[in-house]
Amino acid sequence: MPNIYDFNVSYSLVKRYVIFIFKRYYGKYIVTGRENIPHEGPVIFAANHLNALMDALAVISILPHHMSIVYLGRADLFKNKAFASVLQFSKILPAFRMRDGVENLEKNHGIFECCVDVLDHNKVLGIMPEGNQGPYRKLRPLVKGIFRIAFSAQQKYGSQPGVKIVPIGIDMGDFDKFGEHLIINIGKPIEVSEYMAEFTENPAGATNQIRERLRMELSQLTFNLATENYYDCFETAIEVADSHIDQKLQRSTSLLDRFTIRQKIVETLLSLEKNEPETAEELASICQEYKDNLKELNLNSSVFGEKSSTLFALFLKCILLTATLPVFIVGFVFNLLPFFSPERIRKAMKIEYPGGLSSVRFGISLITFPVFYLLQGILICVLLKFQWWCLFLVIPLQYLFGLLAFQWYQSLKKIQTRFHFHTMKKEKSAKMEQTKLLYQKINEIAHR
DSSP states (O other): OOOTTOOOHHHHHHHHHHHHHHHHHSSEEEEEOGGGSOSSSSEEEEEOOSSHHHHHHHHHHTSOTTOOEEEEEEGGGGSSHHHHHHHHHTTEEEEOOGGGOGGGTTHHHHHHHHHHHHHHTTOEEEEOTTSSOOSSSSOOOOOSHHHHHHHHHHTTTTTSSOOEEEEEEEEESOSSOTTOEEEEEEOOOEEGGGGHHHHHHOHHHHHHHHHHHHHHHHHHHSOOOOOSSOHHHHHHHHHHHHHTHHHHHTSOOOHHHHHHHHHHHHHHHHHHHHHOHHHHHHHHHHHHHHHHHHHHHTOOTHHHHSOOOOHHHHHHHHHHHHHTHHHHHHHHHHHHHHHHHHHHHHHHTTOOOTTOHHHHHHHHHHHHHHHHHHHHHHHHHHHTTOOGGGHHHHHHHHHHHHHHHHHHHHHHHHHHHHHHHHHHHHTTOHHHHHHHHHHHHHHHHHTO
């Protein structure tokens, strides 16, 4: 009977297909620190947990094609036998939590032994050390399971280098929307052997030390808005400050640089909460008023942060959009079914997965896109009397036109917002002038 960590051709083929689609789900896919990936096991990849399946795929996407990774997943996902078979094929083991029933917690002993066995055979393990996901961009407390497994596997190496924990920070432009950015920051490996001497004398103390180190590493690699009282306020302040970065630096800033600057803004805001509570309270009031005004004006922060376009420039863009409207129509028509059917199927199946809806849609789209592209391609070839080899051109063209249609639609929304902004300015809206002042106040505090 094959072991779960064994590499096989079918897994490799499916992995290549899934990761190919995964990378195209995001508008920008950025990876830093690839040099920190160990060439061989035993390795535990530990990432922050934002979005169910997408986090695991983010980690899998950075690994060489020949390397397989065994993951721990929610035990309740294994209740459906058919889905459980898919999870097992995907090299995912069930991890039982309190909510799965106290009587099931004992099963974790066997699961942890399987994880240790994976590492004993110099293979790769993936664990989300927070133990659960959440809709907030901040680290939750790290559970002890990952360290229990790491120390158990390290026993055979003693104080010599052996098991490594690689921290991975994941940042998503949006948890649910297609076409946003994905940044994966790979940290330097943590050698578990460095804590073995302490573990022999004081297991609890060693566990706390390595847990704190991993927490600090993850905090530096991701977006950790660890506020107790002002999460919504600080999120608004960061959105405003982010829209103002190019103006402040007087140059166009890369996505990765913006991420680093946003991390510094987070540090500023958290320091404000700790050391200047009155200013933090004032900022909360300003941010709430600013959000209310934006909603009333039907605007977003980008209109204040981007360089203002003249009406002439906007009209030129409108002409360009009109000229390329046929491209949008073609792309929309041939992507209507594959793009929108995953959400229809999800609702029909009554699948509710808070914080992981994009994972559900993505999983369904792995089937809907190739199926509809193939059927539509065959229909096109039949109707236009193309040779069958033309399918190899028609299928990718459907995707290409769909991508162009999506970009066309994004451009249309930006132009509509800009025209609306110009109308507000022309009418000299008092509400908009007030909102602009609030925008400036927020920036003054966030960009200290």
